[in-house]
Amino acid sequence: MSVVVGLSLPAHAEPPPEPPSAFVDVAAATLWTSPQSPRPVDQPALTNPVDISRWIAGMTLAEQEALTSDNLTQTQALYGDRVYVLQQQGDWTEVVVPGQPTPKNALGYPGWIPSVQLTTSPEFAALQATAPFALADHESTTWLYRDPGLTQRDIEISVNTRLPVLDRTDAGILVATPRSGPKWLDARTADVYQKPTDIPYPGATDLVRFATLFLDRPYLWGGRAGFGVDCSGFTSTIYQVHGITLPRDAGPQATDGNGRPVDKNDLQPGDLLFYAHDTKDPGSIYHVAMSIGGDRMIEAYDSATPVRVTPVRLGPDYWGAERYLRA
Secondary structure, eight states, X not given: OOOOOOOOOOTTOOOOOOOOEXXXXXXXXXXXXXXXXXXXXXXXXXXXXXXXXXXXXXXOHHHHHHHHHTTOEEEEEETTOEEEEEEEETTEEEEEETTSOOTTOTTSEEEEEEGGGEEOOHHHHHHHHHSOEEEEOSSSEEEEESSTTSOSEEEEEETTOEEEEEEEOSXXXXXXXXXXXXXXXXXXXXXXXXXXXXXXXXXXHHHHHHHGGGTTOOBOTTOEETTEEOHHHHHHHHHHHTTOOOOSSHHHHHHSSSSEEEOGGGOOTTOEEEEESSTTOGGGEEEEEEEEETTEEEEOOXXXXXXXXXXXXXXXXXXXXXXXXXX
């Protein structure tokens, strides 16, 4: 997913005050460009509970491509994610998502979410701030259950979902939810950490292994969940699950200064490859993929193509590569 870089705050500017918070109360809340953006076909993405898989399956290819060409969607936030509330308009709430850096807003990625997909909970907020968290990181999607025996499914959640831990058994992890009370998570599908900085620093093989969980998952413009991803939603999720936060969009991922330029003859697994309409203009970067070694890369390419492994492309639109892992 590309982005047009706007004006940055001066280096000496004070950070803006923190707006009030809310929490995402669905498996994946899509951020829309405006309350007028959704179409009738988008109804499964607007409800609580949400059904992202049915939404994607119900769109024609032309309707999926229109998400991009008509600039309808921006990004997604996951179950339990905190968002900052900017304003409300009818049944909609304008928010920004911290943890998804962007030049669009210093606080996080902006967009509009149906208010029914958000909740406020001081109890959940307190647990988020103090309790260990379970990170869903072993499957592209997994389930929360109503019972410790893991027999009564409740809600399908995405990889990279983080929920406060209340208790543990050998088989399950009891987690808090924003509004639905305690639920159980299969212990085989998640890891538990006291704080985000405890996530082990990855090696290239960790990134590649994780990326392959998404093979054949649908492309979705604005997608940043295991139900469907766009190119930069995919690459930013690969890194964030491993404790490294990259900008949300392809252009800023290439140019924000956290990576190191890599010669095309020295590509290593985990390096990100960027493509541009004008290779002399970083503002025209439109796509990102990740090297997996052996002259191959993994990518979320377009609406007609599920996540795939493909030969590295070094044609006329190849902009360059960046390495984010420490030497």
